[in-house]
Amino acid sequence: MIAVNEVHKEYIDGETHVRALRGVSLKIEGGEFLSIAGPSGSGKTTLLNIIGCIDNADSGDVDIDGDRVGGKSKKELTEIRRAKIGFVFQSFNLIPVLTAYENVSMALSLLGVSDAENRERTMALLAEVGLEGMEHRRPSRLSGGQQQRVAVARALIKDPLIVLADEPTANLDSTTGEAILKLMKDINRHRGTTFIFSTHDQMVMDYGDRLCRLHDGLIESDERRSA
């Protein structure tokens, strides 16, 4: 479903050339729960960004659901992200002036879903992620774990093909982080949504059905694990 073919990416930082990815190839099937692990600077975030169509590969290509991403215009990439990709960020990135409900329903509003359907789906999903009764709270009145649940709901509400989570538990304590991982795993099982998340935390790696280790921009290992 997602194919990463010989992707290279180099950054120029002043006079320093950083080779973030040096020919990464990866095939990810629908419904996988994949963790991409590696130390800082190994290329995890860069790989996620390229799969998520928010960054371009210097060479190589990415196919999402049979759709080749390379060479697409900025507008086309925006439409792919809008319809097919959900993001969960390390620092939640909720809009502070919107309530939990509004932060989640925003993703459906972007797709032009009717108010009635939007409301039904958002309320159901907020209940599913354990936020029933907190719909009207703004992020400032939610704990870190609750905020990340809102972010997970926001990523899932449009039934995306993939959810990309860049170190989703890094800003959470271990108990809350585990709860979020459990939530994502449950959703992965129930809905069959593909999750790809990056981490350097062993506990997080253990949640993945498949663990792909990156080192210096290359895949060091790629192993399937029993859940």
Added chain:
Amino acid sequence: MSARPYRNGRTRGGFFLALAMKNLARHRRRTVITAGAIAVGVAVFIWMFSILQGFEAENDRNMSRYETGDAAIMGSGYWDERDTFPLDMPVEDPEAILSLLEAEEIAAAPRIAFRGDLIVRYDPFPEDGSLQRAFYGIDIERDSRVFALSEAIEAGRFLEPGNEEVIIGRWLADQLGAEVGYPVTVTTRTRDGFYQIMDLEIVGIFNTSNPFINRHKAYLPIAVADEYLEMRGAVTAVYLSLPGMLPADADPGPVRELLSEFDGIEVLGFYRLNEDFAEVMEMENAGTAIILILLGIIAVVGISNTMLMSVLERENEIGMMRALGVRDGEIRWMFTFEAAGIGLIGAIVGLILGALLVWHAVAVGIDYGVLMEIEMDFRFDGVLYGVWHFTSMIAAAVFAVLIAGVVALVPTRRMLRRRITDSLRHS
């Protein structure tokens, strides 16, 4: 499930509009300060425009009512030489013109304008003072159909036909120490250039709302002027009162057509007769424009600074929205709505403040009494009144909203040029 209704936008546009309005409350103090700057700009613009319009209208009215009428018929070339008060470029047969005009029910008043030295005596004491002034021989009956001088007599009486008498303005009378009943001597030159001395009696002192008249002009019966100046029935101008709400609206075209068969004359409209003041007004308007531009710059700098700060501090959020598939155009609209919202608040407050200032300017006016002591070419009395000018009020408010919206595009554009990944890294 909560019973509270959700008000999520039905459309994408509605969503971004709602979000923009919510963003206004993020930094209330900043929003209030920026909107306040816009409000002050809008209010000052509305007030200044009202005063300027009032000033212009009052000037036009005073020019028309006391000096130029709505139009004038003069000998060809006279207008260009008017500062020298020539008597050799007159309208030679005013009666023929007046009959034609009166048949068409157009109010017309002939005048003979000349320059002379006015010498006042406290009879039987010797000469006390003299000033060079402009004198006008006026047709007493016809003059009142065009001019309002007869209504402005403050002491004594208005002129009577054929008497060797004069009326002068209050300011001039005070300067010369003259009163009603005092004899004056006017020295001048006739149409043929000979020196002439006129002995007249002050029979009235007028005080018009036109300070220029009060200072610089004196009036006597046209027959007396005709005789002393040897005009032989000619006049220097025939002034007209034409239909129109304002002097500037009066159209002299039909009069030109009516008098097309007369040689050696020209019909001058109000704009031409008022050109000296128009030049002064242009300078005044240029000064006002500079003030308004400065106010505009303050408002633009204020709002662009606010929007720049908003955009920069929300870089991470913008990156997140773009990652979620929000189009650049939608983000641009969101910030435009937000800035226009600040502009709208400022515009509404500015409209209210401006309306209060205009109300005061219309009802009470601004006392320029001190300035009246200074010699100026302006034709308005000590108190300057504003006028309601709703078009300018609406235009100022709309402009504030539009400019606020447009100003927001610059920082937003800059932000949208950044890569999403760079914006997301900015926490």
